[in-house]
Amino acid sequence: MKKIIKNNLRFYREKAGLTLQDLANATGISMSMLYFVEKNNRGISFFLADRIAYVLDVPLEEIFPEFAERKSPLPTK
Template sequence: MAADVQPLVKSVDSKSTTADDSLSEVLLSVGQRVRHYRRLHNLTLQDLAAATGLSASMISTVERGQTGISVSTIHAIAQALDVSITALFQASGPGDPVIKHEDQRCDITSGGACRTLAITDPDMRLEFYVYDFAPGTASASAPTTHHGVEYGINLSGHLSVEIDGQEFSLAPGDAVQYSTQVRHLMKNVGDTPAKAVWLNVSRL
């Protein structure tokens, strides 16, 4: 009888080990993305700790992909970094190259625009966004700065892009590029909705 039970026990242990390995991979991936976004915003561990109310050692634990991290901790970090929790858990790779539209999430910016993170790759240090601007909405409530370079293409509607205090008008099909270390802002100045795609490549 023991001989019949032994393979089952081994099977359960094998599944448990696989689950633990999968969890470790997820936590490591989340940690890498937290570090990516923190550096993208030019924040130190202490800066992010102050913004979240967590300790710097806890932030470091998250970035190292350690276990024992609560959902509330991840939520606080996501809010401080101005990204959705789904962006921190978003995963793609050679085995799953397609990120379904239903798996992408629209976040409403402080300027009222819908910003959807379509692709993020911490290793390549890039983020690919789709923006939907209702009339009068913008990428933020005020011009912002951070590390990196951005490339944008206006797909429809009329956008105004402010770069270092200078206004540039984008008609459908127009493209723009600029360093994000200068103050910048995108806004819909037309009477109809506008859609654009934006690529951010960080220089860290």
């Protein structure tokens, strides 16, 4: 069984004033996928996690601590 590591997605999404639907629209990730990731019921790929961090303008490792050792392939703002 895959271990799901807790994340801070809800905190940063709400801090940005976004609903799940807003974040889904901005990232192209389904709202249901974001819901399950936010509830720590599903893991997420580095690529999708990085997309979320980019849209929220928050360092990846702040939202998803499990990716602290990886570098973003996307340009920073």
